[in-house]
Amino acid sequence: MSEIIAGAESPAAPKDASTVILVRDGASGPEVFLQRRVDGMAFAAGVTVFPGGGVDVSDSVADIGWAGPDAAWWGERFGVGEDRARALVCAAVRELFEECGVLLAGPTADTVVTEAETHSAVREQLVRRELTLGEFLSRERLVLRADLLRPWANWITPEISPRRYDTHFFVAMLPAGQRADGATSEASEVRWATPAAVLDSWRAGADELLGPTWTQLRTLHGFASAADLFAADRDIETVLPVLERGGDRIRLVFPDCDAYYADLPAAHRRW
Known part of the structure; x- marks a missing residue:
């Protein structure tokens, strides 16, 4: 018989976060862009993840041009205000640009920049919080392309964790002419690969995947093209x-977790 272990009496409040599953078409089908987080980070050190991060205060007050589904549509899909x-x-667009140099914005509502590298200095300012996304887009007269994102999933860090996130997953296709890079201090390596x-x-033990990332990779598998996805x-x-807890075993329980633990390499068992 198994026993569900309650979290702390006063679990930490989860911080909003946005993660972007960036996809493109490859020779063997749709590929995703992945980062291996550097060792020593406070959260998920050494783990292979999609680009993303916490929502910044400036993301909630960004006064910018907006193309695509409005905030009401996104709120309905994610079940938030x-x-x-x-x-x-806004956090999804900002984090994607900061972490891999891909910018989902353009001069008009139906265009997107083709050479995001020209804004590399701005990218560094955003990382250092010397500039906000709203200030950048307004100054360059760029429109945020919300239509280049799609809602995908929502996972909340378990209550037992001291550092918690309410993470909303998005999908985005790599814009034509742009290139995802590894120019971020948060990743030791990056790559494109099929799910x-x-x-x-x-x-095989070469990548460490937490439950949320593993689950999204499984849901991505089987699509014929990035457009279909x-x-x-x-x-x-x-x-x-x-x-x-079940006997001597302690584990996190989530949808299809039995399949996850059946294949989980012993070296990556955290529970």
């Missing part, structure tokens, strides 16, 4: 893993 939804979308290849690498209509259900 309009202000919070707008901040999540199947990443899962194989994880089973981007067009998928997802029902967003919030997932909050819980800690379970």
